[in-house]
Amino acid sequence: MKPIVLLLFSFLLSQCGPTKSAQTASVPAPGGPEGLKAKVNSDVPQFTDEKRIGDIMGFLASDDLKGRDSGSEGIEKAAQYIEDFLQSHQVAPYYESYRDTLSNYKRTSYNVLGVIEGTDPVLKNEYILIGAHYDHIGIIKIENGDGIANGANDNASGTTSVMELARYFGTKRTNKRSLIFALFSAEEKGLLGSKHMAKNMKEEGLNLYSVLNFEMTGVPLRGKDYLVYITGYKKSNLAEVSNAYAKENLVGYLPTAREYNLFQRSDNYPFYQEFGIPSHTFCTFDFTNFMFYHRVGDENELMDFQHMATLVNKLIPVVEGISNAPTQVVKMN
Template sequence: MKNIIGLAILSIALGCGGAKIDESVGSATGTNGSGAIAKDASAVQGSKGVSSVVSVFSTEKKVGEIISYLASDELKGREAGSEGIEMAAGYIENIFKSNGIDPFFKNYRDTLANFEKPAYNIVGFIEGTDKHLKNEFVIIGAHYDHIGSADVVANDHIANGANDNASGTTAVLEFARYFGKLKNNKRSVIFALFSAEEKGLLGSKHLAKRLKDQNLDLYTMLNFEMVGVPLVGKDYFMYVTGYEESNLADISNTYAQEKLVGFLPTAKEYNLFKRSDNYPFHLEFGVPSQTFCTFDFTNFDHYHKVGDEVSIMDFGHMALLVNKTIPVLEGIINAPRREIEYN
């Protein structure tokens, strides 16, 4: 998330349904970060006819495999324009290819026009199945770059960026894997992994403008940022930036059939709505564009530091987040009308 800590330290000392389609994933439950077993994976019908499931789709093993590569020392902190982020781009492309996600443009790479070095968003696409709704688009996104290096600690200078934002990238890749397998999306879906977020939201600014110039009919942009560790002491699972700007939280909670999304006062205080890749889409399209997050300024002490390592990520929490969010995304993508609205 771009430039949030500089604001926060002024007053805070940081501690910072799918269907059952994958029979090989093992346990049908995740953990909540403290070892407790998540709710059972039995399907029920949501109030709007959507299958509401804490599914067995994503697992600790799967999310661990993805984030462990993206945040490995081999990728050297994934700075935009670097050899390390080039490796991450190739990895993301391979996941898209292997899960039936088509390129949105001629190929997966959307070359940034606003950055001096070669840098790419990776943009995949699944066409909608409904002859009318397929002309409307939902973007599911996250940034996959980080800052490369940071102040040396114990001879380590690589800022691996596990939470920021290999975690969000992992979630989006799991959503792409799910929808790529089922192809049950009535609206068309774009999966966008952004570069150069850490340089000033450059990747999302570039893509938002490019899509606006093409007159894309965008319904909503749903962004995932810093979701690698659970919230503590909250009565909700994650929060959304710009909570009071729209009814997204209410819509999400209806499809989740629980209080999945809540309001974090510090997100409003530090205006996090404007500090991640949702914001350029808000500016260009004027449609609900918001970020889901589980970083709350108290549960993570390694923002833009070398300590942002895979070893402190909670894979059970990440898998549970994916599984809890799948019914929400299905509901939004397949609803007969546009339900999410700005207030």
């Protein structure tokens, strides 16, 4: 996540997966009282699991990648890993190759992006972008003998979620609209990867419908009646649409996200600026449930892989629903 003002750390210092139900029922409105258990839909695909999630995370957040700083040898390994993954699951390169070289960063850096063409002859001309940044901040000040900022939560977690969604749609081909899967570099340098991509896609005349971005999804929220929140909640009806397709109270409103202006701090924002479309970030970091933002302690051992798998599985019918609706159901407010 793009660096947040120092107020975050004072907030953190002041602070110290949902259980599957057998029923689907009416649910409280998003943003309801904390401590309320959400009724959940048990009829969800079990496509991924904690082992698959853990295997991907185990590579992306390993010491071998040295914190995935943009332009480094470590992030080069991550880029190759993501390319191989997309290719092995029938996700085609978006351009001539999977790599999109940044024009706005001094060190050679790449976005990695693939595309799955929609199955409908008309709707395939509309695109949904599903993204996450795969860079982190590299080697930083040593703490307890460790200087590698592995970036497990920020943002190997979001990257893994996008990769598993790409695997699903690459193998199942259930999308009528076309899906772009984008892994951004240089987010930590000021959203440079997504700025580069959004500008180019706008100039290319891409018919972009919406952006679903993923950021810091490695640990579950606590005491909420929803599994995940979106930034810019009130800017569109995405939460309402998502909950309808999920058949449960999946996506909620986190007031703190507005307080810290998170809508403008991740890779959804450049697309909102360029295209003026629904463009949001899905996140489960709420400033109280994870204490190692931009620190060497952001390690895999603190991640909840079962929570991550649950989130991916529950979002599959959401992405399918948005992709396959006869008309564009996600609209700006």
